[in-house]
Amino acid sequence: xxxxxxxxxxxxxxxxxxxxxxxxxxxxxxxxxxxxxxxxxxxxxxxxxxxxxxxxxxxxxxxxxxxxxxxxxxxxxxxxxxxxxxxxxxxxxxxxxxxxxxxxxxxxxxxxxxxxxxxxxxxxxxxxxxxxxxxxxxxxxxxxxxxxxxxxxxxxxxxxxxxxxxxxxxxxxxxxxxxxxxxxxxxxxxxxxxxxxxxxxxxxxxxxxxxxxxxxxxxxxxxxxxxxxxxxxxxxxxxxxxxxx
Numbered sequence: 001x002x003x004x005x006x007x008x009x010x011x012x013x014x015x016x017x018x019x020x021x022x023x024x025x026x027x028x029x030x031x032x033x034x035x036x037x038x039x040x041x042x043x044x045x046x047x048x049x050x051x052x053x054x055x056x057x058x059x060x061x062x063x064x065x066x067x068x069x070x071x072x073x074x075x076x077x078x079x080x081x082x083x084x085x086x087x088x089x090x091x092x093x094x095x096x097x098x099x100x101x102x103x104x105x106x107x108x109x110x111x112x113x114x115x116x117x118x119x120x121x122x123x124x125x126x127x128x129x130x131x132x133x134x135x136x137x138x139x140x141x142x143x144x145x146x147x148x149x150x151x152x153x154x155x156x157x158x159x160x161x162x163x164x165x166x167x168x169x170x171x172x173x174x175x176x177x178x179x180x181x182x183x184x185x186x187x188x189x190x191x192x193x194x195x196x197x198x199x200x201x202x203x204x205x206x207x208x209x210x211x212x213x214x215x216x217x218x219x220x221x222x223x224x225x226x227x228x229x230x231x232x233x234x235x236x237x238x239x240x241x242x243x244x245x
Contacts, residue, residue, distance in 0.1 A: 001155055001186040002026035002049070007058030009044055018044045020210035021057070026188055028154075029181050033201035034190040037237050041210040042190045043083060046159050049188070050080050062155055076104065079148035083159040083190075085140045089133035093124065093143050096132060097150060104151035111150060118146040121176075122169050138164040145173060156180060158189035162196065174200055198229040208237040 002024070009019040019041045026032045036042045047053040049060055051067050051074065060067045065074035088096055094115070101111040119125045122142040127135065132143065141164040148156065156177070162170045177187045177200065191197050197204060198218055206214040213236050214221055221232050 001028045001063060002032075002188055003059075003061045004045075004049070005059045007045070007048060007060060008056045009041075009048060009053065010056055017210050019048070022207070022210075022212045024205055024212065024215065026186055028186055029184050030202040031177055031181050031187045031189070031200055033197040033204040034188060034207065035194070035197060035204060035233060036190075036207035040207045040237070042207060043159055045207065046157060046190065050078065050157055051075060076151070077153055078155040078157050079151065079153040081145055081148045081156070081158040081161045083163070085137070085144065087132055087140060087144060090131065092131055093128040093135070096143060097128070097147055100147040101150050106151050114150050114152070115146070118142075118149065121172055122146065138166055138169070141165055142169060149176070154185045156185070156187045156189070158187065160191060161189055162191065162193065194229045194233055204229070206233065206236055213237070 003026075004022060004024040006021050006023055007019060008017065008021050010017050022041075022045065034042055034045070044053065048055050049062070049067065051071050055068075062074040063077040065077060067074045088099070091099065097115050098111070101115070106114070115128075116125075119128050122145075124139065124142050124146070127139055128143075132140065135143065141161075145161060148158075161173065165173065174196070177189075181187055181202075201218075203215065203217055204221065205212055214232075218229060221229070227235075
């Protein structure tokens with residue numbers, strides 16, 4: 001579903017290596033958690049997966065499509081929830097959702113059904129007719145998530161998707177993630193909430209100082225110890241791992 005092969009990225013004219021020769025294979029049907037300290041390289045990796053940032057080296061494919069050589073098909077195969085709310089705030093919520101549906105060529109009858117589903121699920125039906133600039137942080141997150149899922153892509157890429165969501169919306173989104181993967185699709189998401197990752201993810205990858213330092217199920221990462229993900233994470237990582245997310 002998602003293949004990352006020997007990918008690197010540097011900043012400051014090569015002086016700062018934000019991502020250092022990482023490789024990952026994320027399988028169909030799994031929720032894959034991507035963890036790391038602040039500045040470890042999580043967001044840089046996600047921006048390369050989605051084609052926002054160019055790689056210095058390596059190759060990334062989504063559903064068999066190369067993000068560089070076949071970028072349109074690769075991007076059509078994913079839905080992306082960023083960690084920022086860079087969104088068209090002058091549009092009304094419903095205008096934004098229809099714009100995103102146009103970009104992904106979602107037919108009118110299909111988009112109506114999906115938009116209604118998520119607006120109702122996130123309790124956003126009334127707010128959809130209001131300008132996005134009037135939304136709270138959590139409301140913006142809900143409309144961005146809805147836009148990312150509207151074309152029902154096989155791969156969901158989510159950078160801190162639960163941030164700002166109320167407990168009900170957070171629970172419902174986690175249920176959607178489980179249902180998505182039950183159909184043979186994939187979720188790749190980063191989070192700072194280790195308890196969520198421990199309960200939700202089938203496998204976890206931990207990045208520190210731009211390098212992948214561990215990949216596996218919770219049981220595999222524990223090895224023989226009955227340790228929590230928090231203690232595993234703290235034992236594998238160090239503070240102060242760089243200045244890039």
